[in-house]
Amino acid sequence: MKTTEKFNDLLDKHHLKKTGPRLSVLSILNSREVATSQPDLEQMLGEEVDRVTLYRILNTFEKSGIIHKILDLNGTSNYALCSPLCTSEKHKDEHVHFNCTICLNIYCMDEVQIPAVSIPKGFKATNKNLIIYGSCDSCNKKGKE
Template sequence: MTNQELLHHHGLRATNLRLELLRLLRASDRALTHQELEAGLKVEADRVSIFRSLNAFEEAGVVHRVLDGRGTSCFARCGTDCGHGDHNDAHAHFRCNGCGHVYCLDAVELPSVSLPRGFKLAKSHLELDGTCKACR
């Protein structure tokens, strides 16, 4: 599926900015911040438009959001099985303490947890940190 088809399939318009953002996200093996995306764009675009596009992507199920260790949002393309507001992002994330990059780890298995009485679990996120391949 092309990026254009992907956008249309989720009810979004295929603008230059959005096609560019998807291109960058698809080309990356890790989750990217809005700053990295802005820096990588081959098109001029306003910060606000990038934020709005990323929010639209997230809501539509095109990307998912991860927080890096300092609380800023990173975005990565979703797997094929995400829909509107229905994310299947139940995989672990690894954050490198050296470069700060955030990787999605689809291979790592998530634990099943039992919560104290009264708490109702919706989702669990396993956040790992350490040193990545490039930083060793």
């Protein structure tokens, strides 16, 4: 399936109108192997989408279970596409994120699940977040050259 069709389907599935800016945001996030920060998104979209529109799109996508947000070392929001299992009721992508302190990239480690953590009686967890900081594979390889 062509990626444009895939995104059209995705928006249909979530009952969202297919707009140019929405499709552009999806295609940028899809084209990158790492999460994309909000300022980077703004820059990549250029004139096409203003800041308020982008903010609304990201909000809607996050609520719909299309993307998830990861805060980086500086507290900046980064976004990555969700797995198809996420819904508007619940995000199911409880994978570990890795924030490289050298290149600052954030990786979704889809295959690494957040381990179970037992919390005190009376508390109810709705979400889990785990960010590991360190140096990523490509930075480590560069360091050895």
